Amino acid sequence: MKNTTTIALREFKSYLASPMAYVVTGIFLVLTGFFFSISSDTYYETSIRGFLGIGSILLLLLASVLTMRLLAEERKMGTLELLLTAPVRDSEVIAGKFLGSLGMLTAMLVLTFYYPLLLMWFGDPDWGPIATGYLGLFLLGGASLAVGLFASSLTSNQLVAAVVAGGILGALWFAGAAADLLPEALGEVINYVSLSYHFPDFMRGMIDTRGIIYYLSITVLFLFLAIRSLENSRWS
Amino acid sequence: MKVGTREVIRVENLTKYYGKRLAVDNISFNVERGEVVGFLGPNAAGKTTTMRILTGFLAPTRGDVWVAGYNIISHSLEARQHIGYFPEAMPLYRDMTVRSYLDFSSRLRGLDKNRIKTRIEEVVDICHLEEYIDVLIGKLSKGFRQRVGVAQAIIHEPEVLILDEPTIGIDPIQVAMTRQLIKELGKERTILLSTHILSEVSMTCERVIIINEGRIVAEDRIENLSSLISGSKRIRLEVEGPSGKVAERLRQIEGILQVSYEDSHYIVECSAGQDPRGKIMETIVQGGWTLLSLESIEMSLEDIFLKLTTEGETSQ
Missing domain, CATH: 3.30.70.100 (Alpha-Beta Plaits)
Structure with a gap:
């Protein structure tokens, strides 16, 4: 645990020291802010649905970009060698990197708190869907970061890592759209494994345990794959 | 004399293949406590591969390695705790200051929390980094980065130092400094030092293992070796x-x-x-x-x- 914290803190500080994190955060805030204001303006509703809708899709891109360097850069620069020869478990390395990026994502989500605060200032928002919406974003974001971290463990090229992560996340997100074209039984299965299928419930203010379990499973699965991929690199 | 009573590094029938390419071919050697051993060979002889296996970065295809009494595969974490490693080309996080990097290294290598601050000061002093302690590593010249590399290798006071080409690509004055430092460290620690510079071995090491194309071609004390061959x-x-x-x-x-x-x-x-x-x-x-x-x-x-x-x- 101590090692995990040490690595997570280093990663988090490294984000704060890199211009990329600020650019990504800036883009995220501008785009989500734009959609938030449009939806509030158009529908005269005190909800953050506009933000959640665009935010969920943006999260996929953002997670790919935030995680691409986590292991790929270390592999390319050679710093992975010192990390993996320290008395630290591979699982601690992965957990630390994941928590570091999750910290960054959380910070970005916290920065968007001013959307609901604005609603409170001007009206009387329903806090239920806002809270579950944020929970959904957090879970979806965590799962996406795990996918991205796994992609980053596969290569020493950050761009490749980002594209692979984007590819996996895109496939998992849009699988739901394909499900409608398939026979019902198969479609249901595809729907269940789709990242997008579970999200609307959170937007509507519902906490579906299936959704929570689904996002957590994706997170754990890809973190596990990342650990295996790291272990594998020792045996190459 | 610092003749050890126990082998600190023990390598038995070590073989490593990268895919089909044979990098290390059935080598065995020991390093005793307190020895400073040179690991000599041309580029691509298998030095770096062997060191990467000794430090647990790579797993061997066949054979066994013990460091400080621990098997590097079955008790990897314990073995790694006793190793200070200076990898080839000394990769470092460029976005960290020397201080924050050494802090990170010492935590990761399990140095006692209360010791960290004083120990950082000690190694900074040993490696002559006082003026650069709050400078970003990316802004340091290559020679100073090497020193940071040595500093992180000794920060947890490891029993064994494994140094992979520590003087490559730095200017002559810094090379001399680094060699002096290695000599001093060698007084109290076991060191395995790889190099392809022969004079370096005779200057810093007591014993030399010569490796070529993945095989050990000679192994002896420096003074014996020259009379043996000549x-x-x-x-x-x-x-x-x-x-x-x-x-x-x-x-x-x-x-x-x-x-x-x-x-x-x-x-x-x-x-x-x-x-x-x-x-x-x-x-x-x-x-x-x-x-x-x-x-x-x-x-x-x-x-x-x-x-x-x-x-x-x-x-x-």
């Missing part, structure tokens, strides 16, 4: 006189195998156990020529190395 002795002469005639007369001296002439010097090769210097002097005086200089050439590690590695190649 069956024959060479003498360099500078003589004022007709070069053809001088060479001809020199060849006739008993115990001289070969005479060559290059750069206005004669290189005389003598057969083993012979010292014909007196006779050479006599011959030159008799011929009416003038002897300007005479010196015997000790076989350098360079020569030993060339001899060993080319012999290895021809015997294949």
Whole structure:
């Protein structure tokens, strides 16, 4: 645990020291802010649905970009060698990197708190869907970061890592759209494994345990794959 | 004398394949406590691969490795705790300051929390980094980055130091400093140092393991090694006189195998156990020529190395 914290803190500080994190955060805030204001303006509703809708899709891109360097850069620069020869478990390395990026994502989500605060200032928002919406974003974001971290463990090229992560996340997100074209039984299965299928419930203010379990499973699965991929690199 | 009672590094029948390419071919060696051992070989000889296995970065294809009494595969974390590692080319996080990096390293290597601050000051002092402690590593010159590399390797006071080409690519003054540092560290620690610079080995190490194409070609104490290999002795002469005639007369001296002439010097090769210097002097005086200089050439590690590695190649 101590090692995990040490690595997570280093990663988090490294984000704060890199211009990329600020650019990504800036883009995220501008785009989500734009959609938030449009939806509030158009529908005269005190909800953050506009933000959640665009935010969920943006999260996929953002997670790919935030995680691409986590292991790929270390592999390319050679710093992975010192990390993996320290008395630290591979699982601690992965957990630390994941928590570091999750910290960054959380910070970005916290920065968007001013959307609901604005609603409170001007009206009387329903806090239920806002809270579950944020929970959904957090879970979806965590799962996406795990996918991205796994992609980053596969290569020493950050761009490749980002594209692979984007590819996996895109496939998992849009699988739901394909499900409608398939026979019902198969479609249901595809729907269940789709990242997008579970999200609307959170937007509507519902906490579906299936959704929570689904996002957590994706997170754990890809973190596990990342650990295996790291272990594998020792045996190459 | 720091002769150890126990092997700190033990390598048994170590073999490593990268896919189909054989990088390390069934090597075995030991390093005893307190020894400073040079690991010598040309590029791609298998030095870095062996060191990466010793430090647990790579797993061996076959064979066993123990460091500080722990098997590097089955008790990897315990073994790694006792190793300080300076990887080839010393990769570091460029976006961290020296202080924050050393703090990170010491935490990761399990240094006691209360010790971290004072220990950072100690290693910064040892490695002469005082002025750069709050500078970003990315802004440091290569020589200073190497020093940070040494600092992180010793920060947790490990029993074993594994240094992979620690003096490559830095300027001569810093090379001298680094070697001095290695010598000092070697007084209290076990060091395995890889290099392809022969003089470095003779300057810093007590024992040398020579490796080529994944195999150990020689292993001995430095002083033994040169006498072991140098069956024959060479003498360099500078003589004022007709070069053809001088060479001809020199060849006739008993115990001289070969005479060559290059750069206005004669290189005389003598057969083993012979010292014909007196006779050479006599011959030159008799011929009416003038002897300007005479010196015997000790076989350098360079020569030993060339001899060993080319012999290895021809015997294949």
